Amino acid sequence: MDTIAGTKPTLTWAVHISVALLVVLWLFPTVGLFVSSFRTADQISGSGWWSSMFPQERQNPAIRLSGEELQEGELFVISGNVFDGSEAAVSLWGTSSRAPQAFQPGETSELSRDRTVTLEVNGDFRFTATESQEGKRLPRVFTTATTPPDFTLENYDKMLFDESNIEGMARAFFNTLTVTIPATIIPIVVAAFAAYALAWMEFPGRALLIAMVVGLLVVPLQLALIPLLKLHLNIGIGKGYLGVWLAHTGFGLPLAVYLLRNYMVGLPKDIIENAKVDGATDFLIFTRIILPLSFPALASFAIFQFLWTWNDLLVAKVFLIDATGETTVMTNQIVELLGTRGGNWEILATAAFVSIAIPLIVFFAMQRYLVRGLLAGSVK
Amino acid sequence: MKNVLFASAAVLALGAGTATAEKLTVFGPWLGPDQDAVEAVLADFAAQYEHDVSYVGSDSFEQQILVDAEAGSAPNIAVFPQPGLATDMASRGFLIPLKDGTADWIRENYAAGQSWVDLGTYAGADGNDQLYGFFYKVDVKSLVWYSPENFEDADYEVPTTMEELKALNDQIVADGGTPWCIGLGSGGATGWPATDWVEDMMLRTQSPADYDAWVDNELKFTDAKVVGAIEEFGAFARNDAYVAGGAGAVASTDFRDSPKGLFSSPPQCYMHRQASFIPAFFPEGTVVGEDADFFYFPAYESKDLGKPVLGAGTVWTITNDSQAAHDLIEYLQDPGAHEIWMARKGFLTPHKGVNPEAFGDPTLRKMNDILLNATTFRFDGSDLMPGGVGAGSFWTGMVDYAGGKSATDVAAEVQASWDALK
Numbered sequence: 156m157d158t159i160a161g162t163k164p165t166l167t168w169a170v171h172i173s174v175a176l177l178v179v180l181w182l183f184p185t186v187g188l189f190v191s192s193f194r195t196a197d198q199i200s201g202s203g204w205w206s207s208m209f210p211q212e213r214q215n216p217a218i219r220l221s222g223e224e225l226q227e228g229e230l231f232v233i234s235g236n237v238f239d240g241s242e243a244a245v246s247l248w249g250t251s252s253r254a255p256q257a258f259q260p261g262e263t264s265e266l267s268r269d270r271t272v273t274l275e276v277n278g279d280f281r282f283t284a285t286e287s288q289e290g291k292r293l294p295r296v297f298t299t300a301t302t303p304p305d306f307t308l309e310n311y312d313k314m315l316f317d318e319s320n321i322e323g324m325a326r327a328f329f330n331t332l333t334v335t336i337p338a339t340i341i342p343i344v345v346a347a348f349a350a351y352a353l354a355w356m357e358f359p360g361r362a363l364l365i366a367m368v369v370g371l372l373v374v375p376l377q378l379a380l381i382p383l384l385k386l387h388l389n390i391g392i393g394k395g396y397l398g399v400w401l402a403h404t405g406f407g408l409p410l411a412v413y414l415l416r417n418y419m420v421g422l423p424k425d426i427i428e429n430a431k432v433d434g435a436t437d438f439l440i441f442t443r444i445i446l447p448l449s450f451p452a453l454a455s456f457a458i459f460q461f462l463w464t465w466n467d468l469l470v471a472k473v474f475l476i477d478a479t480g481e482t483t484v485m486t487n488q489i490v491e492l493l494g495t496r497g498g499n500w501e502i503l504a505t506a507a508f509v510s511i512a513i514p515l516i517v518f519f520a521m522q523r524y525l526v527r528g529l530l531a532g533s534v535k
Numbered sequence: 536m537k538n539v540l541f542a543s544a545a546v547l548a549l550g551a552g553t554a555t556a557e558k559l560t561v562f563g564p565w566l567g568p569d570q571d572a573v574e575a576v577l578a579d580f581a582a583q584y585e586h587d588v589s590y591v592g593s594d595s596f597e598q599q600i601l602v603d604a605e606a607g608s609a610p611n612i613a614v615f616p617q618p619g620l621a622t623d624m625a626s627r628g629f630l631i632p633l634k635d636g637t638a639d640w641i642r643e644n645y646a647a648g649q650s651w652v653d654l655g656t657y658a659g660a661d662g663n664d665q666l667y668g669f670f671y672k673v674d675v676k677s678l679v680w681y682s683p684e685n686f687e688d689a690d691y692e693v694p695t696t697m698e699e700l701k702a703l704n705d706q707i708v709a710d711g712g713t714p715w716c717i718g719l720g721s722g723g724a725t726g727w728p729a730t731d732w733v734e735d736m737m738l739r740t741q742s743p744a745d746y747d748a749w750v751d752n753e754l755k756f757t758d759a760k761v762v763g764a765i766e767e768f769g770a771f772a773r774n775d776a777y778v779a780g781g782a783g784a785v786a787s788t789d790f791r792d793s794p795k796g797l798f799s800s801p802p803q804c805y806m807h808r809q810a811s812f813i814p815a816f817f818p819e820g821t822v823v824g825e826d827a828d829f830f831y832f833p834a835y836e837s838k839d840l841g842k843p844v845l846g847a848g849t850v851w852t853i854t855n856d857s858q859a860a861h862d863l864i865e866y867l868q869d870p871g872a873h874e875i876w877m878a879r880k881g882f883l884t885p886h887k888g889v890n891p892e893a894f895g896d897p898t899l900r901k902m903n904d905i906l907l908n909a910t911t912f913r914f915d916g917s918d919l920m921p922g923g924v925g926a927g928s929f930w931t932g933m934v935d936y937a938g939g940k941s942a943t944d945v946a947a948e949v950q951a952s953w954d955a956l957k
Contacts, residue, residue: 197818214799216799252689253688298800385607388608476591477603490593490595
């Protein structure tokens with residue numbers, strides 16, 4: 156007894172620590188994505204998100220001087236701040252790409268044609284020339300500066316409020332809901348009936364049917380895309396919501412039937428037999444007894460199916476999105492935001508967090524059923 | 536989008552009662568600013584011809600057009616970024632031939648007209664060659680981008696011959712710098728920037744006839760001429776001193792990130808060879824013509840091959856027959872259709888009848904001059920090869936090559952994959 160009592164706390168600690176580690180490991184990419192969604196494209200390609208949260212000393216790309224020209228006696232002077240007022244501290248600077256760290260703050264760099272530049276620690280500059288610089292290219296300064304963390308809401312603004320984008324985004328959002336909700340409900344309804352029949356009704360070939368459903372679980376949906384689309388077009392459904400609901404239903408059913416059947420089979424036999432003795436029909440048993448008892452399994456499958464239809468791009472592209480552009484979904488809209496050559500990572504990061512909102516609400520609303528339902532399906 | 540909506544609303548209002556108004560769907564590869572531009576062009580078409588036009592862009596155009604065509608739900612007009620795929624589609628009977636006389640029009644009005652006709656002519660399902668594709672919007676690929684001020688700071692001259700360029704490479708290294716930024720990463724298409732290099736090198740070391748033979752596989756990949764062109768690329772990309780991050784970084788750097796090294800401090804590199812679209816990936820606020828500029832990727836003075844230019848373009852095809860689709864092809868022959876996009880960004884055209892003043896900025900005009908001054912113009916070879924090679928083994932082969940595999944091995948593998956397709 157002693158040994159058991161003694162080892163238990165350490166074991167618990169080991170479990171806790173490994174769980175914490177796993178959680179951190181699991182969350183790590185998400186945190187990175189979240190931080191990146193507040194950074195501009197240049198910042199993302201310039202430095203890692205982990206270094207963006209602390210003040211950083213680094214060599215900045217060249218900044219071209221700009222400002223209004225004033226005449227002071229013989230000299231034409233332009234002054235201003237290279238950082239546009241953000242708090243950065245220059246440690247070294249230069250005016251040539253060959254020697255970007257040639258000067259200390261406060262020193263003056265002599266350029267060709269009697270021009271000079273002086274740069275202060277806070278980024279204030281003073282540029283002088285003996286002739287007017289109007290219409291000419293002003294010099295660049297290279298700074299090595301410590302810059303405070305700099306985050307922006309620009310990406311979210313572009314994603315959610317940008318004029319050119321908002322119309323498409325709103326339409327995509329409602330289209331996605333139009334796809335997702337029926338595509339979640341239809342397979343659950345069908346699968347619940349099927350699962351009851353497979354679990355509690357005696358008929359010849361039942362075992363074979365169950366085996367077939369399990370077999371269908373391993374068929375990849377990519378295999379069926381084109382034949383199914385051809386079928387849809389032949390029977391006149393075409394590309395549209397009905398087609399995509401049917402496709403999602405078909406692709407979701409094997410797992411749904413399997414999950415629900417396994418759960419229902421585990422329900423106490425006595426209740427059902429008692430009901431039968433009392434004269435209840437199969438339909439009554441199903442609606443009054445099985446359905447309420449199966450709620451955790453139904454909910455857990457609903458979460459699965461919802462998340463997966465919400466995140467789906469492939470099925471939507473094949474069965475829904477046509478050349479009219481009216482039927483787009485969130486995932487497709489996000490892909491389009493990436494641009495013709497797909498380089499806008501900052502938009503991708505932001506889009507991930509915008510589109511995650513609805514699935515998160517669904518998940519937190521129903522998550523207490525998820526684990527229960529899953530376990531119940533597997534352990535008799 | 537809005538423009539199109541307004542325009543189509545206007546068209547609906549105007550065209551109410553006329554029997555000619557048709558709904559026309561256009562499917563292409565453009566998104567973002569390019570999409571705005573193409574929609575502006577289509578809105579003008581809609582206004583002139585009183586059709587109701589909608590454009591949809593997709594980043595996975597090549598896959599989706601196949602799915603749609605297979606399933607019989609193709610748009611009216613499909614705009615292919617690669618003629619290779621259009622050839623495949625034509626041979627399977629998915630494309631509708633353009634009207635008679637279009638070929639003659641192209642011959643007369645496009646610079647190097649016959650080559651554009653050839654590029655748009657494919658064998659149909661019945662095996663007969665017909666004109667299926669109309670080229671509209673062209674890219675020039677033989678460009679080297681650089682920062683003029685970095686060149687001034689270091690006293691470098693823009694090279695006008697390949698010999699000078701190679702001397703400049705060594706001079707930059709001697710001065711402690713790195714001449715090139717090269718990145719091949721591009722998701723599923725990783726490797727394509729290297730195929731452009733090899734094509735450019737092929738044009739600079741071999742005759743145009745050899746280039747055409749190579750594209751048709753009459754000249755095998757394993758031929759010493761092709762292997763030589765691959766090694767010419769290797770002389771740049773596989774030299775640790777020549778490439779920012781070392782030769783090992785070439786295959787793993789994303790092509791969209793690689794030009795940013797031109798603008799870092801200190802500069803990671805001085806030159807970047809890429810097509811005319813690349814300024815879209817320069818850091819925000821970069822002014823082309825001031826902060827960044829380009830020069831023609833020079834040819835060997837000693838080889839007497841003139842000034843070859845490598846380019847690409849988008850080919851407009853009819854995938855679902857309708858009068859409006861033929862009207863659109865006709866509209867694209869109007870100089871006005873070219874000038875609308877010229878006034879925006881990233882558009883070059885071989886149309887001789889357009890007003891060069893219409894270009895939105897002087898750099899575009901400079902690029903068009905490179906196009907017009909070319910003694911040889913050749914289309915991106917990998918786009919013309921069969922998809923399995925040009926968008927498959929050639930890409931992956933070049934990644935292997937950048938990773939250290941020998942040129943002969945890579946060439947043999949690409950050739951084997953081509954033989955397997957025959």
